[in-house]
Amino acid sequence: MSALRSLQPVETALNDKEAPFMRIPVLVYHQIAGRDHSGCTARSRALEDHFERQMRYLHDHEYSCLALADLLSPSRPCAKKRPFVLTFDDGYVDYLERAHSVLQSCAFTATVFLVADRVGGRSDWDGERGSALLSWQQVRALQREGVTFGSHTCTHPHLPSLSVEQVRRELCSSRRRLEDELGHEVAMLCYPHGESNQVIREIAAEVGYKAACGSLTGPAGPFNIWRWPCRAYDSMPTVLLRLSPWYRRYRRLRRWAREESALGRIVGRAKQQWSPAEACSRSGGSGG
16 A cells, blocks of 8 residues: 555645636547647647647637636636636647647747656557657747746656655656756746645645646545546537536536535445456556
8 A cells, every 4th residue: 555545644725615726617639630630649638739729719719818826826717708717738749840830829838747657658558559749949939939848747656656755756856847947946837647645745835836637526625626638529519618617617526526415425436446456466467
């Protein structure tokens, strides 16, 4: 069992329902596949023509693209019309090749989360075949053009499966490497796969991050900013739905039903107890 689970979590202020990160939608993209759909083998990869059409629509209908750091401001985002935030995970080179010019033409900004020890190399997580990642030279050039960068750890691990010291090393070392290369403080973190727990969030705060992006599970807060994933073949109505306040209310209700209601907790425990891995261990089998 992970050492993380043996610690007593410390309470943090993650429940300010009036904070901007509780109200303003944050979209997350990963890779942007070519117009010929090349490289589009995963649901997390958006298509270039779809992405451009989405951004043009949002621009033409007066949506306001904020910087991720604006979500920590108590007042600045509130003055904007139809505010939203754009983030890109992993730092793929196709951000530069296919997304950046589109965002510039729309006067939109973005935060890109880099896997510090893989910059300039190729992705080697989630069974990927190895997609090209931005180099430090490209990262610095994009930074000069207004792109913000944050940490996506050193190696893109599954953080909840690591020991406390391993988590601390992933978060600390990646932040230091980015700061050394970029020449300024790095305040934003993104958990690989969006997965964290209370202890991991506490470590993120302790090592100096100001905020962190997570997933649609767990309580939303500055160290678990919820984001809406954008995938291949998402239609424009789907994107607009994710940007609507009704979608956030739906996700909150869904999370409550799954994670906080009595029935949801019972179902969750049953799923954990009878997961394939657990069933295998109960029957004396072993994984591959």
